[in-house]
Amino acid sequence: NLSMEKIIKITRVLITLGFALHTLGLALRWYISGHAPWSNGYESMIYIAWAITLSGIIFSKQSHLALATTSILTGITLFVAHLSWLEPQITTLAPVLKSYWLTIHVSIITASYGFLALSCLLGFITLCLFIFANPKKENDNFFKILLSIKESNRINEMAILMGLVFLIIGNFLGGIWANESWGRYWGWDPKETWTLISIIIYSIIIHLKYIKNLMSEYLLSLLSVISYFSIIMTYFGVNYFLSGKHSYAAGEAVPIPSFIYIALLVIVIVILLSYRNRRVL
Numbered sequence: 001n002l003s004m005e006k007i008i009k010i011t012r013v014l015i016t017l018g019f020a021l022h023t024l025g026l027a028l029r030w031y032i033s034g035h036a037p038w039s040n041g042y043e044s045m046i047y048i049a050w051a052i053t054l055s056g057i058i059f060s061k062q063s064h065l066a067l068a069t070t071s072i073l074t075g076i077t078l079f080v081a082h083l084s085w086l087e088p089q090i091t092t093l094a095p096v097l098k099s100y101w102l103t104i105h106v107s108i109i110t111a112s113y114g115f116l117a118l119s120c121l122l123g124f125i126t127l128c129l130f131i132f133a134n135p136k137k138e139n140d141n142f143f144k145i146l147l148s149i150k151e152s153n154r155i156n157e158m159a160i161l162m163g164l165v166f167l168i169i170g171n172f173l174g175g176i177w178a179n180e181s182w183g184r185y186w187g188w189d190p191k192e193t194w195t196l197i198s199i200i201i202y203s204i205i206i207h208l209k210y211i212k213n214l215m216s217e218y219l220l221s222l223l224s225v226i227s228y229f230s231i232i233m234t235y236f237g238v239n240y241f242l243s244g245k246h247s248y249a250a251g252e253a254v255p256i257p258s259f260i261y262i263a264l265l266v267i268v269i270v271i272l273l274s275y276r277n278r279r280v281l
Helices: 004-033 041-059 064-081 100-132 140-182 190-208 217-226 228-241 258-275
Strands: none
Touching: 004 041, 004 064, 041 064, 041 100, 041 140, 064 100, 064 140, 100 140, 100 217, 100 228, 100 258, 140 190, 140 217, 190 217, 190 228, 217 228, 217 258
16 A cells, blocks of 8 residues: 555656646747747736746645645646636737846746745635634644644745745836836836735735734734735736736636636635634644
């Protein structure tokens, strides 16, 4: 019989091979199209999936949970990328997109979405662990759950920090591209505004731990889930529902899929159920 350790090693090898094939696919698309493969909605989604897997591989030595979590999230992201309302066809670039600064701006800022997505899913899993952390039953399982919560939040905090660093750097590089393309560094375009909002939100989360007796394991998990809605608004909401200079790769507005409402309902239920055990740590 295979031990759990062997299963984990085999799974890690398979995920790494899948990541290598994903990287090869992006490289081939880059070679065929002649431009970086993140110029439209479909390409940016498969690139975000690549970045999510990369974040899991980076943190996998510290936690098996990180790699498992990113694998699930990568599958969901690729599923969304292959829905019918995203066009996978390789197309020519608009003149404004033919910029060296655009390539590094989009690659860095979109990679931040992968690390922050890892933070969101780790936060959700931790909230689920809080549901089962019954302080009235202080047995071995209870202490294992507490240990898993601490381990998950340790990776969660590092993922937020890395995602925030990439988001800030990408935002500054976007200003250079904007000046090259439109003759100004900042113009309060909806995408720029929501990126700034996201930076402020995650900066607040990172600094809350310096306020005595405020930050807790539960609050970090809760905020990491809720705050990702700012990224979703920055990525999807601005592109498809707001007009601006960053809506070049969006296409027509799409109806909100029904599974989005189901996912929101599940998140609300998990938050409400986990709240009663928020003080176990």
